[in-house]
Amino acid sequence: MTPQTDSPMPSYTLNCRMSREAAALERLCQVVRIRGFRIATMAVESAGDHLDIALTLEGTRPITMLQSQLEKLHTVAEVALGQGSSVRVQSA
């Protein structure tokens, strides 16, 4: 999905806690991509057996759809939609 020049592109922050397993980040990123979102920023911190991942995402589909798909992942413990979600103008 190629973003349109100067078209409004909703932006969201998503915080996710998941188990530290072999393909944890790939699994998360694969779902984000196939469900129609692009990762603008990603920060990962290890916390014991878990990873805490903070994502800034861009995409035009409903973010709740992505949230429910991420919650289905067996190794995802929690997905929280951040307060910083907004609509911003995407420049080419």
Next chain:
Amino acid sequence: MNGAQHILEAFHRHDISTVFGYPGGCIMPLYDALVDDVDVEHVLCRHEQGCALAADGYARASGKLGVCIATSGPGATNLITGVANAHRDSIPMLVITGQVPSGLIGTDAFQETDVLGMTLGIVKHSYLIDDADTLPVIMEEAMELAQSGRPGPVWIDIPKDLLLAEVAAAPLPAPEPRENTCPNLTQALAMLRTARKPLLYSGGGVSLAKAEAPFRIFAESSALPAVVTLKGIGNPGKHNPYNLGMLGMHGSRAANRAVDECDLLLVIGARLDDRATGKLDGFAPNAKMIHIDADAAEINKLRPADLSIRGDLNDILAALTDALENTPLAIGDWQKQCRTWYTTGGFQAADNEEPLAPITGPAFIRQLSRIAPDDTVIACDVGQHQMWVAQHYEFDHPRHHLTSGGLGTMGFGLPAAIGAQFADRNSTVINVTGDGSFMMNAQELATIRRYNLPVKLIVMDNQCLGMVRQQQELFYNNRESQINLDDNPDFVAMARAFDIPALYIERTDQIRRGIETILAFNGPMLLHVAISREENVWPIVKPGASNREMIDETRRTSTANKEQVA
């Protein structure tokens, strides 16, 4: 015990007695352990895709976990289509592959592929074992995960050295107790009682939840007019007077009309797939929607529900039945209207009275439906024959109809029929296939012969890729492109080369004798049925169009039908 022996121990604990696989270098420790195991029957298919699709067919027909096994590299990549097929249709499956030894992972070793990475999008979950001691617990977790909630394939990739490593004994986790709380249905019942034109819309989720019996009771006792998705065929039963059949792209006029006019859609175990709904903007425009499903992610995914209920369909359906028992819905006019639509817009196809006339697909399937025993399992492939089966075969149970709904995998039917026959050695299993699909996994004829499975094979041969040809005719200005298969092999001779007897028919008066002959034969037999190259599946909705815009044969030559797909 080593890792391989622990895998077999897990099979024993869970009564897994049949697995489908193909050996190779990195999975050899498991095959070595199988030599001494008398409780697990290993079915050797002739291609790993056949293994995965046979495990899928076994699971669909039995409701049990399907298991397939392969080696690393090409063994694993050959499984992928079959596992993707199971993923798209939510089939419970355990996939076990050998991997190159731990120390060689990431070195481009012989037959190394990144199985974990390449399969992320087609599994419910996956594991790469890095510590042999975790294997018993992961086996338990994987089998539970594959079968619980919304089922799906779970893949365990195990390096060869860990299959050989001794595994420390450790207690297994106790299974988690099942939550048994039925959601509150007060609002759903109020909506049902208020509606004047309620419609029951069910899909594959009913049999995935093993809720066939409570669904049947609810459908019969509520007397709601009912439509089904491709995977929901058989849910209402063949004798339900309000069953309008399949909706959607190749659905009945009656089913699509009822969806168009209903004022309440009660969706149970269905995900509102595009082939069923057509263009969403025009789907059930006058209806409120109650969506009941086991998977929260399906709720509001494509169309917002006015009321969503997540939970076990068994509990919910039983509660709905009880609630309606003493005060039935007052929908007599709507029931009558739907029956009228079904009489004029169901899947009727007149039998051809002319004995020497060529065989048509719908007429053949209707004869098959009348002659075959009620509990026959039909494993379809993908294409025109698949839709003729969906339209014209009268199924009395969803597990009797094995079809690749989500992925649409040509080559599914033959291995799926093998799996179904292993699920019940005494059942009648028929693979209805087309000449294109048949050639996708024809090597599995050798599996049928090896295990002397009495699978019947019906090849509906129109010498082309009929569904593609049909869409090229209707939507691409009749510009045929790469659909010609008129150089097919002689299918009768081909079957006989596998020591499977075969029969060829081409005229209407040969249909009955052909079907009766293969059904009566004590063993596998192939029926090669020649049908017209020009025949289409009717009705059809152009991909992306509204279900209101159904095209039937009488409109075949109109200009409106010949617009190119955007």
